Amino acid sequence: MTAPTGDVWLPFPAREIEGLPDVFRYRQWDGEEVFPADPADCVFYVTPYMASSEVTVRPLAGMPAVRVVQTLTAGVDHILGGVGALRPGVRLCNAAGVHTASTAELALALILASLRGIPGMVRDQDRGRWRFGVHDALADKSVLIVGYGSIGSAVEDRLAPFECERITRVARTARTTGRGEVHALADLPGLLPDADVVVLTTPLTEDTRGLAGAGFLSRMKDGALLVNVARGPVVDTNSLLAEVESGRLRAALDVTDPEPLPADHPLWRSPGVLITPHVGGGSTAFEPRAKRMIARQLTRFAAGEPVEHTVMITE
Known part of the structure; x- marks a missing residue:
């Protein structure tokens, strides 16, 4: 990759990012109606954070010179609908590692809060009501x-001190790590019945869309907890509703389908369900990691070196 010049679109002010190369013109755009400059001059586009898919892809058709599209999310599903407008050879990069600590931390918080009955205790506090009860521990689960x-591995890091009976790992393909065996997705039917807690950290792909559907959920043991910090459509919402409304399963969801979840949606009031509004990456850990990643990517780009975290090259 030869050293480029041109505009770089950023969702943050350039002055707030240390280490940016001085060979580019930096334009700040975080999804506003008016573009900061002519998209035709953009060579490196860092997408707005947590903007809708429609907003994120809007400039792409007017970016004939763009060479890298850099998301600030681990998943890139929200931008795939616009990559067809790009010329061949454009690199689509994700933000691998940027959300790892924050999302894994929330996954652990959701597990502990759900098992220990914290949502009910918060409601009792609002009413000034003291109720003793015995709740599930994470220990021995x-x-x-x-x-x-990276996120799934970080979740295991945070589970390590909690004396779990067993931690089982599943990925798209089987492999062996320093921690032990990673099973393939095809092994899930045999693994689900033994799990007290199932944590979804998988990206949204055609293989994982609706993965946690009726068959998946029916194989989970009675009383098990489903935690989704991946993407909402990884879970079939209607199938999950049937399970939680019967009281057979519990769920802790940072992401939902649809999203945002409408105020009248039955998931809000389903027993045993804890919902957070897609805040897995939305912590104080995000911005400094995102800015460091942007500076590293642009330094490589300016030097004509291959950028990191490429998940697709347009054809």
């Missing part, structure tokens, strides 16, 4: 992590 990339 079997945990199944579905999606063993």
Whole structure:
């Protein structure tokens, strides 16, 4: 990759990012109606964070010179609908590692809050009501992590001190790591019945869309907890509703389908369901990691070196 010149679109002010190469013109755009400059001059596009798919892809058709599209999310499903407008050879990069610590931390928080009955205790506090009860501990539980990339591995890091009976790992393909065996997705039917907690950290692909459907959920043991910090459509919402409304399963969801979840959606009031509004990556850990990643990518780009975290090259 030869050293380029041109505009770089950023969702942050360039002055707030240390280490940016000085060979580019930096334009700030975080999804506003008016573009900061002519998209035709953009050579490196860092997408707005948590903007809708429609907003994110809007400039792409007017970017004939763009060479890298860099998302600030681990998943890239929200931008795939616009890559057809790009010329061949454009690199689509994700933000691998940027959300790892924050998302894994939330996954652990959701597990602990759900098992220990914290949502009910918060409601009791609002009413000034003291109710003693015995709740599940994470200790001695079997945990199944579905999606063993950087986030799945970080979830296991955070589970390690909690004396789990067993942690089982599943990814798209089987492999062996320093921690032990990683099973393939095809092994899930045999693994689900033994898990007390199932954590979804997998990216949204055609293989994982609707993965946690009726068959998947029916294989989970009675009383098990499903935790989704991946993408909403990885879970079939109607199938999950049937299970939680019967009281057979519990769920802790940072992502939903649809999203945002409408105020009248039955998931809000389903028993045993804890919902957070897609805040897995939305912590104080995000911005400094995102800015460091942007500076590293642009330094490589300016030097004519291959950028990292490429998940697709347009054809």
